[in-house]
Each structure stands twice: as structure tokens, then as C-alpha cells.
Amino acid sequence: xxxxxxxxxxxxxxxxxxxxxxxxxxxxxxxxxxxxxxxxxxxxxxxxxxxxxxxxxxxxxxxxxxxxxxxxxxxxxxxx
Amino acid sequence: xxxxxxxxxxxxxxxxxxxxxxxxxxxxxxxxxxxxxxxxxxxxxxxxxxxxxxxxxxxxxxxxxxxxxxxxxxxxxxxxxxxxxxxxxxxxxxxxxxxxxxxxxxxxxxxxxxxxxxxxxxxxxxxxxxxxxxxxxxxxxxxxxxxxxxxxxxxxxxxxxxxxxxxxxxxxxxxxxxxxxxxxxxxxxxxxxxxxxxxxxxxxxxxxxxxxxxxxxxxxxxxxxxxxxxxxxxxxxxxxxxxxxxxxxxxxxxxxxxxxxxxxxxxxxxxxxxxxxxxxxxxxxxxxxxxxxxxxxxxxxxxxxxxxxxxxxxxxxxxxxxxxxxxxxxxxxxxxxxxxxxxxxxxxxxxxxxxxxxxxxxxxxxxxxxxxxxxxxxxxxxxxxxxxxxxxxxxxxxxxxxxxxxxxxxxxxxxxxxxx
Numbered sequence: 254x255x256x257x258x259x260x261x262x263x264x265x266x267x268x269x270x271x272x273x274x275x276x277x278x279x280x281x282x283x284x285x286x287x288x289x290x291x292x293x294x295x296x297x298x299x300x301x302x303x304x305x306x307x308x309x310x311x312x313x314x315x316x317x318x319x320x321x322x323x324x325x326x327x328x329x330x331x332x333x
Numbered sequence: 334x335x336x337x338x339x340x341x342x343x344x345x346x347x348x349x350x351x352x353x354x355x356x357x358x359x360x361x362x363x364x365x366x367x368x369x370x371x372x373x374x375x376x377x378x379x380x381x382x383x384x385x386x387x388x389x390x391x392x393x394x395x396x397x398x399x400x401x402x403x404x405x406x407x408x409x410x411x412x413x414x415x416x417x418x419x420x421x422x423x424x425x426x427x428x429x430x431x432x433x434x435x436x437x438x439x440x441x442x443x444x445x446x447x448x449x450x451x452x453x454x455x456x457x458x459x460x461x462x463x464x465x466x467x468x469x470x471x472x473x474x475x476x477x478x479x480x481x482x483x484x485x486x487x488x489x490x491x492x493x494x495x496x497x498x499x500x501x502x503x504x505x506x507x508x509x510x511x512x513x514x515x516x517x518x519x520x521x522x523x524x525x526x527x528x529x530x531x532x533x534x535x536x537x538x539x540x541x542x543x544x545x546x547x548x549x550x551x552x553x554x555x556x557x558x559x560x561x562x563x564x565x566x567x568x569x570x571x572x573x574x575x576x577x578x579x580x581x582x583x584x585x586x587x588x589x590x591x592x593x594x595x596x597x598x599x600x601x602x603x604x605x606x607x608x609x610x611x612x613x614x615x616x617x618x619x620x621x622x623x624x625x626x627x628x629x630x631x632x633x634x635x636x637x638x639x640x641x642x643x644x645x646x647x648x649x650x651x652x653x654x655x656x657x658x659x660x661x662x663x664x665x666x667x668x669x670x671x672x673x674x675x676x677x678x679x680x681x682x683x684x685x686x687x688x689x690x691x692x693x694x695x696x697x698x699x700x701x702x703x704x705x706x707x708x709x710x711x712x713x714x715x716x717x718x719x720x721x722x723x724x725x726x727x728x729x730x731x732x733x734x735x736x737x738x739x740x741x742x743x744x745x746x747x748x749x750x751x752x753x
Contacts, residue, residue, distance in 0.1 A: 293718060296489055300510060309523045311484075312499070312506035 260306075260332075261325045267301050268321070280322030306332060371690075376698050379709040389413055390601075390729045395706060401734050403724045404708035408681045409570045409651050410729030411601030411641045421602075424636030432629045436463075437618065440629030448635040451642040452608055456577055456592065460614035463606045463635065465627050467566055467595030468494040470605030473623035474562060474593060475533060476502035483529035486520060486554075488512065488545075490538050490716050492564065501623075504531075511538070511716065514549040521557035530559035536579030537567035540715050540723070541674030542682030548583040555588060562591040567680065570599035570645045571652045571728075596638045599645060604630050604638055651728035655681055658726045658735060665739040670752040674721070684710075685722040685742075685751075692749045693720035699745035705738050 265278050271294055272278070276287050284290050290298070299310055302324070308331040310318075318324050372378055377396075386394040390410035391402050411417055424444050434440035445463060452461035464470040475498030479485050485504045487495055490511040499506045507524070509516040517532070524530060532554040534545050547563065554561045563585075565578030573581025580589045590611060596604035607617070618624060630638075656678075663678035666685060674684030687693040690711060697709045700722070708723040715721050724738075746752040 291718070292713060296508070300516070303523075304519070307523065309507055309520060312508065 257325060257329055260328050261321070263305060264302065264321060264325055264328070267298065267305060271298050278321060280325070281320055283320045285319070302328070308332060371694065374691075374694075376694050377701060379694060379697055382701075382706070387412075390727050391731075391734060393706070395701065398702075398704055400701070400704050400706050401730075401738060402706050402727070403730075403738055404706050405727070406567070406598035406725055407601060407727050407729075408567075408655060408725065409599040409601065409645060409648060410727045411599070411644070414601070414641065414644065416644060417601065417637045417640045420640035421633040421637035425631075425633040428632035430633070431631045434628060435625055436629045437625045442629075442632050442635070444632050444635040444639060445629060448604075448639040448642070449606075451639040452606055455575070455642050455646055456608045457575070457586075458592075458608045458610050460611065461606060461608045462614070462617055462624065463604055463630065463638075464624055465605070465630055466603060467593070467597060467605035468497075469623040469627065470593050470595070470607050471495050471564060472498045472501055473621040474591060474607050474617070475499060475531070476623070477617055477621040478560075478562070478591070479504035479529065479531045483531070484524055485531050485533060486517065486524075486559065487533045488535065488538075490540065491533065492535065492539065492566075495533055495535075495564065512543065512545055514546055514553055517550055518553045518556075521553065521559060524557075526558070530554075530557065531562055532559045533562050533564070535564040535566070536572065537565075537680045537682065539567050539682060540710060540721065541684045542567075542680040542723075543675050544579055544679045547580055547585055547589075551580075551585050551588045560590040561588065562593060563589045564593045566593070566595045566598055567682065569594050570648065571655050571681065576645055576648070576652060596634075596641075600638050600641045602634050602637045602641065604634060648728075655726060655728040658728070658730045658732075659683065661732060661735050662724060662726060662738065665735070666742060669739075669743055669746065671742070671746060681726045683724045683726070685724070687720045687722065687749075687751055690720055692751060693722060696745045696749045696751060697722055699748055700741050703741035703745065705741045 268278060272288065276282060284295060299315060303310055306328055310327060314327060318327055382395060384393045384395060390407045390412050393400050393402055428442055432440040432442060448463050449461040464473055471494035475485060475495065479502055481503040483504050484507055485499050486507045486509065488511055489508050507520055509520050534547060534550055536547065537544055551561050563580045565580060568578040570576045572579045575581060580592065591607055591609045593607050596602045659678040659681050663683050666683060667673055672686040674686060693709055700707055710721040710723050712718045
């Protein structure tokens with residue numbers, strides 16, 4: 254398993270508790286459009302991802318992240 | 334993940350964008366429809382109340398009916414104080430109705446300087462800067478203090494003016510779970526050590542009326558080398574030995590670098606300010622766009638503010654009465670079985686938590702028809718998607734008025750099934 258696959262699997266596992274509609278997850282799944290998350294859910298999810306990977310995803314960065322694949326890229330970059 | 338965080342005290346004016354066609358206003362269609370649906374149920378529009386007459390800090394006439402005001406931020410009841418009114422009238426006659434200019438150009442009059450002196454005296458600090466509103470004070474301080482490559486760390490439940498201050502500036506924005514010292518510590522620990530950091534806190538959070546554990550949070554901020562700004566809008570006048578706010582009550586006067594406040598709550602007029610002991614504080618005036626590029630407050634407004642602030646320094650009886658009123662209302666509502674925002678009367682805000690919008694609006698209207706005005710608050714302004722009836726107390730509320738308020742809450746609460 255590559256690093257990126259591992260990151261994606263971890264992200265998907267973190268999404269599950271918030272995936273009320275049981276949307277099938279791919280890299281193209283969007284947080285607002287497909288998962289229909291409101292700002293409070295996003296906040297909780299981001300905090301969970303930050304703690305899982307021991308990183309900070311600033312609100313500035315969050316504004317650029319719309320789907321699962323983009324989040325995986327951001328996490329990979331932040332873990333350096 | 335395009336989301337804007339909580340927007341306290343505002344309607345959601347940032348709905349999901351739709352195809353604009355040619356009419357830019359079409360993006361508001363969903364918002365217009367939602368409001369219309371609410372009004373079509375036959376209720377009074379909670380966001381279109383008009384005060385036809387204001388009789389005192391605690392009484393107004395709304396839709397021809399005498400109404401007890403329990404949803405203003407007139408905590409210390411200064412709006413009709415004779416000395417405050419006299420100071421305003423005198424300034425109005427001597428200096429005219431407005432300044433027609435920026436503080437930086439022709440808009441600084443005698444009374445702007447006097448209001449800043451009154452603030453220095455009240456807070457016991459070397460520096461005070463008056464802004465045109467409290468919103469502008471947060472907007473200006475946060476966007477000016479923290480630059481590119483530096484960090485603002487804010488509580489998730491922060492007021493809209495704090496979020497907007499972050500958006501206005503160029504800093505990196507990091508937020509932590511509401512009032513969580515551990516979460517703040519963890520996040521600060523992950524940021525680059527050498528980068529400049531500002532932790533923004535509020536003494537009292539206005540939606541639920543809960544108080545921040547400032548002592549622990551400030552200790553954590555200092556441990557990580559961050560500066561601290563505390564917004565004390567909802568605490569001025571009645572926390573701490575000198576009424577300076579929650580930060581004074583928790584013994585943090587030497588540790589909080591900047592205190593932001595407002596004239597529109599305990600002071601009883603309009604305006605905002607920041608106070609600080611920082612030796613270079615005056616430089617803010619030279620760099621802060623929301624200070625420079627807007628008109629200064631009218632002379633009568635700053636004169637009333639200065640008079641009011643000086644009276645608040647010794648308003649011990651009012652402070653005691655305000656706390657007694659908070660205990661009476663909080664205790665009464667709790668005994669009836671309402672779910673409240675705080676376990677104890679920790680502030681001058683008592684928030685009644687309801688199940689949904691329909692229950693909240695129905696009860697809000699029943700209270701209004703019963704002669705009691707409270708604030709209705711709904712998502713996204715509220716934490717965790719709650720619907721609130723928010724009561725804020727005034728030092729001028731009489732125990733008999735609060736008895737009437739409690740009776741109205743009992744009747745309205747039983748009618749909607751919020752209490753048994």
C-alpha cells in the first residue's frame with residue numbers, strides 16, 4: 254500500500270461516522286454537494302482529521318478543498 | 334469545504350450559490366422563500382420588530398402594546414441616565430450632529446479624546462482607540478495585527494465580527510473547539526514556533542451566555558508564545574472588581590494583550606474600542622483600515638459614552654441588581670423545567686433551548702403577545718444548530734417585571750409543550 258492509499262483509507266474511515274446518507278466514497282465525492290455537510294459537521298470532521306494525522310488544516314486551506322481526493326493531497330503535503 | 338463558520342447575530346446571507354443568470358439577486362431566492370414560508374404560517378416576523386416608543390431601558394411599545402424588553406444588551410440600563418443624556422445634549426448643541434470625516438482627518442473632536450481617556454481610566458491602561466462600532470473594532474484589530482504568514486487562532490463559536498476580521502486580513506486562520514483548552518493547546522503546538530500568533534477569545538459567548546475558561550486558555554497561549562485578544566463585549570460593567578470583564582474577574586490583567594469592547598451594550602450607545610498597555614499600540618491608528626476609512630462617531634455619541642463609562646466605574650448597586658436579576662430569571666426558568674444554555678446564572682444572558690424553529694417561533698410570538706420581547710436565534714447563528722429564545726437582563730429590571738416575564742414563559746412554554 255502506498256502512502257496515499259493509506260491516507261485515503263484513513264480519511265474514508267473518518268468520514269464514516271459523519272456519512273449519514275451512506276454515500277459511496279470515491280476521490281471525487283464532495284463534502285458539501287455529495288455528503289451535504291453543514292458547517293458544524295465540517296468543523297467536527299476537520300478536527301478529527303487534524304488529530305488523526307497530527308496536522309493543522311487552516312481555514313484558508315479548507316476553502317480550497319472540495320472533495321476527498323483534494324483532502325488526501327492536502328494531508329500528504331502537510332505531513333511532508 | 335467552502336464554509337464560513339458560525340455567523341452569530343446574522344441571518345444566513347451566504348447560501349449555496351446558484352446559477353446567477355443575469356440577475357445577481359436570484360441567488361437569494363431560497364432565502365426569500367424560506368422567510369416567506371415562515372411568515373405564511375401566520376406568525377409575526379421575528380426579524381422585523383419595530384419599537385414605536387421606548388419608555389425606559391426595560392419598556393417599549395411594540396405593535397401598540399406595552400412590552401417588557403428582555404432581548405436588548407442594555408445590561409447596565411444607562412440609556413436614559415440623566416447625566417448621560419445631558420452630556421449628549423450638550424455635545425449635540427456645541428459640536429453639531431456629525432463629524433463628516435475620518436478620525437484620521439477632521440473627525441476627531443474633543444469628545445472622542447474624552448471617550449478614549451474615560452476608557453483608559455476605566456480599564457487602567459495606557460492605550461485606548463475608539464472605533465465606529467464593536468464590529469469594526471474586531472474587524473480592524475484582527476485584520477491589522479496579524480499579517481501574512483502569521484496565525485489567528487479562534488474559538489469555533491466566535492462572533493461574526495471575529496470571523497470577518499480573519500477574512501479581511503491575510504493571516505492563516507486556525508480554529509479550535511468551543512472553550513476547549515486541550516484543543517487550543519494541541520493546535521498551538523502544531524504551528525511553527527517562530528511564527529507570530531494571536532489567540533482570540535471572548536469573555537462571555539453571546540448565544541448561550543457561557544463564560545470562557547480564560548485563565549487556562551491564556552496560560553496555554555502564553556506557553557506557546559502567542560499574544561491574546563479578549564472580546565469583553567458582553568461582560569463590561571459587571572465582572573471583576575472594576576467591572577472590566579471576565580479577564581479581570583479571572584485575574585488576567587497582566588496577561589491579555591488586547592481587550593476589545595463596545596459602547597452598544599453596557600455603555601448604552603454605539604461604538605467600539607480596543608484598549609491595551611502595549612507601548613506601540615498607537616501605531617494601529619496609522620495602519621488600520623476600518624479605523625481610517627470610515628466616518629467617526631457623532632460628538633453626541635462619544636460624549637454619552639464618556640459620561641456613561643465614568644459612571645460605570647462606580648456602579649456597584651447596578652452590578653449587584655443585574656446579578657440578582659440574572660439569578661431570579663435563571664432560577665425561575667430552570668425550576669419550570671426549561672432547558673437552558675448554562676447550568677448556573679453565569680452571565681446576564683439566559684438562553685432557553687428549544688427543539689425546532691416552529692416551537693421557537695410560536696413561543697416567541699406568544700411571549701410578544703404577552704408583552705415580553707426576547708431575541709429569537711436560529712442556525713447558523715447558534716451553536717450546534719439549536720433554536721434559542723435568548724433573554725438578556727438589565728440592571729433596571731424590577732423583580733415584579735421579572736415575575737411577569739416568568740409567568741409569560743410558563744404560559745407560552747406549556748402551550749407549545751416545551752415544559753409540562
